[in-house]
Amino acid sequence: xxxxxxxxxxxxxxxxxxxxxxxxxxxxxxxxxxxxxxxxxxxxxxxxxxxxxxxxxxxxxxxxxxxxxxxxxxxxxxxxxxxxxxxxxxxxxxxxxxxxxxxxxxxxxxxxxxxxxxxxxxxxxxxxxxxxxxxxxxxxxxxxxxxxxxxxxxxxxxxxxxxx
Numbered sequence: 001x002x003x004x005x006x007x008x009x010x011x012x013x014x015x016x017x018x019x020x021x022x023x024x025x026x027x028x029x030x031x032x033x034x035x036x037x038x039x040x041x042x043x044x045x046x047x048x049x050x051x052x053x054x055x056x057x058x059x060x061x062x063x064x065x066x067x068x069x070x071x072x073x074x075x076x077x078x079x080x081x082x083x084x085x086x087x088x089x090x091x092x093x094x095x096x097x098x099x100x101x102x103x104x105x106x107x108x109x110x111x112x113x114x115x116x117x118x119x120x121x122x123x124x125x126x127x128x129x130x131x132x133x134x135x136x137x138x139x140x141x142x143x144x145x146x147x148x149x150x151x152x153x154x155x156x157x158x159x160x161x162x163x164x
Contacts, residue, residue, distance in 0.1 A: 074116050078108040084147055090133075092116075095148035112151040118143050
């Protein structure tokens with residue numbers, strides 16, 4: 001939160017008291033122009049507070065860079081609904097037993113283990129998104145990263161109907 005205000009020289013010591021604790025003062029005075037002639041000097045003070053904003057949710061809006069990428073390591077067990085990859089553009093494609101959300105988040109559809117492969121793709125050139133992403137690469141082999149879930153084996157507990 002950055003605040004700008006016009007101050008007089010008489011109020012400057014009172015203003016600088018909280019700056020010594022957790023405020024950053026950026027004083028800029030490109031030209032000392034009097035607001036009222038010979039009464040006070042116009043200074044622009046920009047205050048930037050360190051630390052989080054007080055309310056729930058804070059000041060951060062949107063998606064931060066450290067939240068992107070793989071959320072689960074290869075070989076780890078996952079349950080249905082587990083977020084596997086967060087991405088802004090489609091860098092990893094959904095494979096077997098993996099779904100894609102509206103924000104391109106990949107998530108698990110089954111219980112199992114995560115594994116990642118690189119595969120050659122044959123895109124549908126009639127699709128608008130494919131044409132936007134791969135224009136000029138029509139004759140080339142395109143390799144993409146796919147995220148798969150290898151499902152857990154089903155338990156082998158069977159009883160014959162004739163024995164029940």
